[in-house]
Amino acid sequence: MSIRSLYWFTNDLRISDNPLLAQAAQNSHQLTCCYLIPSLTPLDQRFQVVASNGLAKQRFLLESLADLDAKLQTLGQSLQIATGEAVSQLCQFIELTEANHLYVSESVDFAIHQTLREVRLRYPQLTVVSLNTHRLFEQAELPFSLAALPDSFSVFRKQVESLDGRYSSQSARWNSDITALPPSVLPSSSSWLSTAIRSINLELRSSPLWRGGESTALEHLEDYFSSDSPLIYKQTRNALDEWESSTKFSSWLANGCLSIGRLLARLNDYETQRGANESTYWIYFELLWREYFQWYALKYGAQLFQFSGIKGQVPLTSYYPQRMRSWINGTTPYPIVNAAMKQLKVTGYLSNRSRQLVASCLVHELSIDWRYGAQYFQSQLIDYDVASNWGNWQYLAGVGADPRGHRRFDLAKQTALYDPELSFIRHWQGEADQHSIDVVDMVDWPVSPAQ
Numbered sequence: 001m002s003i004r005s006l007y008w009f010t011n012d013l014r015i016s017d018n019p020l021l022a023q024a025a026q027n028s029h030q031l032t033c034c035y036l037i038p039s040l041t042p043l044d045q046r047f048q049v050v051a052s053n054g055l056a057k058q059r060f061l062l063e064s065l066a067d068l069d070a071k072l073q074t075l076g077q078s079l080q081i082a083t084g085e086a087v088s089q090l091c092q093f094i095e096l097t098e099a100n101h102l103y104v105s106e107s108v109d110f111a112i113h114q115t116l117r118e119v120r121l122r123y124p125q126l127t128v129v130s131l132n133t134h135r136l137f138e139q140a141e142l143p144f145s146l147a148a149l150p151d152s153f154s155v156f157r158k159q160v161e162s163l164d165g166r167y168s169s170q171s172a173r174w175n176s177d178i179t180a181l182p183p184s185v186l187p188s189s190s191s192w193l194s195t196a197i198r199s200i201n202l203e204l205r206s207s208p209l210w211r212g213g214e215s216t217a218l219e220h221l222e223d224y225f226s227s228d229s230p231l232i233y234k235q236t237r238n239a240l241d242e243w244e245s246s247t248k249f250s251s252w253l254a255n256g257c258l259s260i261g262r263l264l265a266r267l268n269d270y271e272t273q274r275g276a277n278e279s280t281y282w283i284y285f286e287l288l289w290r291e292y293f294q295w296y297a298l299k300y301g302a303q304l305f306q307f308s309g310i311k312g313q314v315p316l317t318s319y320y321p322q323r324m325r326s327w328i329n330g331t332t333p334y335p336i337v338n339a340a341m342k343q344l345k346v347t348g349y350l351s352n353r354s355r356q357l358v359a360s361c362l363v364h365e366l367s368i369d370w371r372y373g374a375q376y377f378q379s380q381l382i383d384y385d386v387a388s389n390w391g392n393w394q395y396l397a398g399v400g401a402d403p404r405g406h407r408r409f410d411l412a413k414q415t416a417l418y419d420p421e422l423s424f425i426r427h428w429q430g431e432a433d434q435h436s437i438d439v440v441d442m443v444d445w446p447v448s449p450a451q
């Protein structure tokens with residue numbers, strides 16, 4: 001039988017260390033590679049308060065796609081990019097190419113699961129092939145069943161850290177480089193990418209600190225591990241705004257431009273050459289947080305998006321459009337939050353500390369339903385990852401994996417600790433248009449009947 005395959009790229013935008021693509025290359029006679037720009041799901045529509053995704057996020061994705069397309073072209077292939085509703089786009093590709101196999105990376109994304117369910121119903125003869133390209137561990141390697149995943153990160157970490165050969169054995173199996181790909185029946189159609197990136201650059205009027213794509217991910221991997229930064233990571237990672245203070249791998253990991261296996265293999269080499277210390281261990285520690293949230297999302301499915309989270313406790317928050325607007329625009333009474341929100345809008349990135357502060361502010365100071373904040377992050381973050389984003393928001397909102405159940409940051413204390421000279425606030429103009437939490441309009445004042 002002729003194997004005609006459709007490879008649906010999702011969060012695996014790379015050629016190297018991509019075991020699923022290697023398998024598709026080996027087993028197919030004909031191959032079509034596609035990417036579907038995610039459209040808004042009903043959940044997105046319910047909570048999204050801005051018209052479209054942030055420009056920095058759009059640029060990072062387009063750069064990643066352009067790089068992937070260029071790499072595919074060197075292998076005699078190209079990337080088909082489609083916008084619109086995922087099920088109908090996939091069906092169109094299946095019909096056009098008469099595909100009898102669909103390759104797609106294993107995902108914890110609820111929207112992808114729903115799309116696949118629908119496609120399977122429409123094409124019962126279609127063989128769907130999936131492999132893990134995003135997580136560190138396979139389910140069979142975990143010392144517990146998915147249902148018994150610990151509800152606290154510390155318990156999870158202690159259990160998975162006891163697994164043998166954590167870096168080297170994990171990284172060996174990712175080494176599956178591809179030298180050739182079967183031909184496609186569709187002509188290349190992605191020449192618009194460079195024009196789209198140029199027009200975003202013009203609109204943003206700032207050159208990016210990050211460029212999307214596997215090529216820049218691999219360059220950054222080498223740069224980072226050629227420096228001394230990993231040796232002092234634990235002391236610097238909470239800084240608000242310095243490039244070297246944390247690893248900055250998240251955006252490439254989230255989009256799959258870099259594999260977790262290759263990253264850990266490089267960390268392992270670094271420890272061998274430069275010596276392991278508490279800081280180099282701490283990079284692994286943080287990557288285990290990422291791993292934890294992947295399993296958490298898989299375990300809880302739609303509960304990841306539920307107001308009461310996994311705890312079943314409904315928070316005492318609601319939705320206030322004016323407060324939400326001032327949070328997004330950086331015009332709250334809290335300069336450190338304002339600075340961070342302005343940085344997010346321009347760059348599509350925030351340090352972990354800033355994310356914690358702005359999330360705490362949204363939930364505890366502005367009393368807004370955490371899902372509006374999570375959705376806004378989804379629309380802006382260049383490193384948006386469904387599991388890490390919604391899992392961290394649940395944690396901060398007190399409805400997730402936090403055994404303490406409640407985390408409210410004292411914003412004045414945090415400012416004194418992390419921005420004592422106010423340089424972060426000044427740089428991002430956090431003081432510029434401060435307002436009180438609720439602005440009362442003239443028309444809201446009581447009007448006496450005599451008037």
Ligand SMILES: Cc1cc2nc3c(=O)[nH]c(=O)nc-3n(C[C@H](O)[C@H](O)[C@H](O)COP(=O)(O)OP(=O)(O)OC[C@H]3O[C@@H](n4cnc5c(N)ncnc54)[C@H](O)[C@@H]3O)c2cc1C
Pocket residue numbers: 237246247248249250251253254283286287288289290291293350351352353355356359377381383384385386388389390392393396
């Ligand atoms: C409210 C909120 C939302 C977040 N949303 C996302 C998201 O959508 N995507 C995302 O990748 N991270 C998210 N994070 C986690 C974290 O803030 C970022 O991963 C980190 O700031 C990225 O910068 P870095 O690569 O320099 O991280 P580093 O500090 O250098 O950490 C190394 C890597 O470990 C992982 N990591 C670190 N901390 C966490 C964490 N708390 N949860 C999960 N993974 C972690 C990331 O892959 C990161 O690249 C969120 C955190 C909060 C509080």
